[in-house]
Amino acid sequence: MAQPTRTTAKKAAPKRKPAAKRKPAPKRKAAAAATAKKAVPDFAARAQQAGRGAFLAGLGLYGKAFDQAQEQFDSLQGRLTAGRKDADKLYQELVKRGQKVEKDARKALGDLDLPRLELDSLADRKKIEARLKQVRARFNELKDSVSIEIAA
Numbered sequence: 001m002a003q004p005t006r007t008t009a010k011k012a013a014p015k016r017k018p019a020a021k022r023k024p025a026p027k028r029k030a031a032a033a034a035t036a037k038k039a040v041p042d043f044a045a046r047a048q049q050a051g052r053g054a055f056l057a058g059l060g061l062y063g064k065a066f067d068q069a070q071e072q073f074d075s076l077q078g079r080l081t082a083g084r085k086d087a088d089k090l091y092q093e094l095v096k097r098g099q100k101v102e103k104d105a106r107k108a109l110g111d112l113d114l115p116r117l118e119l120d121s122l123a124d125r126k127k128i129e130a131r132l133k134q135v136r137a138r139f140n141e142l143k144d145s146v147s148i149e150i151a152a
Helices: 030-111 125-145
Strands: none
């Protein structure tokens, strides 16, 4: 058997419309060409200037923040120094007051007539309680006479 021969038929390509003619670009004038050449370096200069301005603004912000922090630190340092001076004055006043109270207490204790208690007299509870009552009364008198003023 003989094989039928194939014939390959190519499809015909659709016809294209003729390409529209491009209009030639208008000729630039010499001044316009010079301006275009200058625009590229001018743009680069402006971009560089804007970048430098942004850098300097950031640097200025950092400097301002540093100055404010330094001012606050100096202010706090001054207040701390003043507080220490006030604390030293208060401490010295309290020491003097304590010395005066101690002196008054020693004098008051010297004024008390405390007989030497013998071991036998300890057995008498009524005498001990009476003596404690006298000591407490004298202590309350001393406490009332000494007024302690605490400066805040």
